[in-house]
Amino acid sequence: MRPPAVLLAPLVLVPGLSLADPVETPSLLDRVRSGALPPVERRLPAVPHVDPEAGPGRHGGSLRLLMAKAKDTRQMVVYGYARLMCYTPELVLEPDILERVEVKGGRIFTLHLRPGHKWSDGHPFTAEDFRYWWEDVANNSELSPVGPPAAMLVDGKPPVFEVLGETVVRYSWEAPNAGFLPALAGARPLYIYRPSHYLRRFHAAHAAPGALVEAVEKARRRSWAALHNKRDSQYKNDNPDLPTLQPWAPETRPPSDRFVFTRNPYYHRTDTAGRQLPYIDRVVMNIAASGLIPAKTASGASDLQARYLRFDNVTFLKQGEGPGGYKVRLWRTGKGAHAALYPNLNAADPVWRSLFRDRRVRRALSLGIYREEVNEVIYFGLALTGNNSLLPGSPLYDEALRQHWAGFDPDAANALLDEADLPWSDDGLRLLPDGRPAELIVETAGESTEETDILQLVHDSWLKLGIKLHAKPLQRELLRNRIFSGQALMSVWSGWENGLASAAMSPAELAPTGQQQLQWPKWGQYHETSGAAGEPVDMDGPRRLYALNDAWRRADGPEERRRIWREMLEIHAEEVFVLGIVGGIRQPVVVSDRLRGVPEEGYYNWEPGAHFGIFRPDRFWLAE
């Protein structure tokens, strides 16, 4: 008999309380009986992570996936989503592998592991694995020539690392490091631990010298560091010998066209009935050409597929629903905008540059885009129109900010352009201050016709403003280089990667911090290279954004961070540095009729989201 749900909810929140005795997994029974594996009570940590939302499901079965490259083995780490910290679908950050974490003043982090937690080979997972990474990997000049990763530094200074016990470690920085815990929960997480018992044998400081030299030669690597790196592929997930904490461990050695992942018998999560997760015993990943994946999916060759499916495959996939034995679900994507125009504020052409820096011009250009038309024509009206801003689903979402300067109003736009002193000429175009007609070249990566279709529609509506748009498809690398050097005036790309951000996530994307920010590549480069290349910010709005981003990292407490996010979003809405067109477009997610536990409605996003990871595929199960 199960307790009523009302009682259940508070109970599972108490850490360390497992509701039921652990149940042995049927597929492991033989190995347990023969003594090859300890029974489930001794495989689980003393305090397992009990998942109240898992199941009740059925153990067993194998899940088929389609991928395009052998390198996609890393998707199993993304989908597996066993992290020190993790996001819930409501974007609350909570401990997952960790039992709990204590934070003091935003700068001292004490991490408590689960006592008795083991790697997939049965070896204990302890503080030593953290020490090994920090001292022997991150601070080893051969393995990490540039020092510890940037997320571990505050103002260029590393933390003080202490081992406080078998399962307790502490990192103390001099100043707050707000990005630390979110980085641990990333789709591509910051790994601050390593299976030291396995990797030791490839480390010059620990291995027997003779054996190591032999191993390096046998693997034909240039140095022990190269060999260590090759074996240490926690994220790449292609080394069957490397112990893991993920729900499924790789079994196939590359190269291959078929990768099999089997359940990790020491996984730390259970459902409320005491069944150890994951429910599914095996994941089989077949490699096929990416262009063939929609067709293969439609023939029922995949049980769970979203990667390599695009929105324009939806009608085709829907047709195959009956014979293929699957259903197509349409999840939202989580980018700030799926398509956005980037006026280059660092453009080399001085006339256009000063126009783009004039907020009236940017606002006019934004008001001149007929977003509803784009949505209806290209996305069957299923996308969300609006500027590059946060999406519904984010705790900071505000529709007013999204729609600010994002309506279609050619009259207002023309008034703004008149104000900006751009006179009309006789042939229906405006004239630039130096007398050239207002013809604007927008460069695209030209990989899909989608972007050029959008540009055609924008072309039509901008003609009403007296501006003529020319689309110019370019090879991706060339396009980037032209934007970076300022030769490209305007480009098309997707908007913010994280359109579902909460105040606890870094707002760096909103400030000039990277060369990849196509509206201000040179300012971003200046930050990235610490002033060695690029140009310092010389505009008020971006300067304020930059200062706010810095303030966020030092902020103490969620209230402060929320206030900073809000101000940054407002600046973006007001200044329209990026002209978002549509966002939240639908991602087809194909789910086999046998597969249970996949939410009907979800979002398909990389960060936060880890594609399926945030919905915990270890909870998915296969019906008979």
Place this chain on the structure above:
Amino acid sequence: MLTYVVRRLCIAVPTLAVVSAIVFVIIQLPPGDYLTTYIAELQSQGEAADSGKIEFLRRQYGLDQPLWKQYVFWVLGMLQGDFGYSFEYDLPVSDVVGDRIWLSLLLNFSTVIFIWIVAFPIGFYSATHQYSWGDHGLTFLGFLGLATPNFLLALVLMYLLRIEFGISIGGLMDPEYVEQPMSWSKAGSIAQHLIVPVVVIGTAGTAGMIRRLRANLLDELQKQYVVTGRAKGLPNLRLLLKYPVRMSLNPFVADIGNMLPQIVSGSAIVSMVMSLPTTGPMLIEALRSQDMYLAGSFLMFLSALTIVGMLLSDLALALLDPRIRLGGGAQR
């Protein structure tokens, strides 16, 4: 004959040296290197690349060295039988290519045999029945085969086989047989999956072969020795098979020269579309991602095969056709 072979082999060495330099430079011509492609790919999926890590990889792969140094390193390695390292797969090139080469061989030999079996009787019939309905009809079919893009035909046939016979799309075997040891049922599965690629890759080749055979045979049929033979009362079929057909066999043999390089690169597009585990898609992928040692080694291998193939077919032609043998001797 021996001096001829030796001379051909001597010319091959400088040719390969020049080819290796050209290949290397061309692979490096597009902007960026493997790592920039890699970063771009990560970013298109929303992942960010750590610049420190990238710098580390660049040093580890030797991409920070000047071009000529990278070239010398590669060539010296090849001379010792080390084809370099594939960045994409993070494995030595020889391991990556592995048993794909055998499936490529199987596919391409099946295709060549298909071409021969189909093209020979049709070409023969078309030439002997010139301008008949049969000739026109077969010519029409041949042109269709020549004109239809391979990948389109591949998609259509795959779809039909899937709907009508339930053969899984793409690949050279059903997924459950991958990584399994060879067995009768696996061989059966491979044979099933071979049908579409062989037909698809074969169509264009068949059409070309029919045309060449027909033209050659027609030429021969006009010649005086045929007329003489007929006048002397030789039975028609015997006359045809004994003289003009033997003459017109040359294109079949000359084709061997092209066959060898095709085994590695040919049919790449079709293999790509059908996701066959052959070497073609791997070569294309390597070129796209600027995985330079993998691509370079492939191309070098191709060039070597072309040279060897040409030599072999020249030798075979000389054996087959005394006119070539004697003509070659007269020149020297």
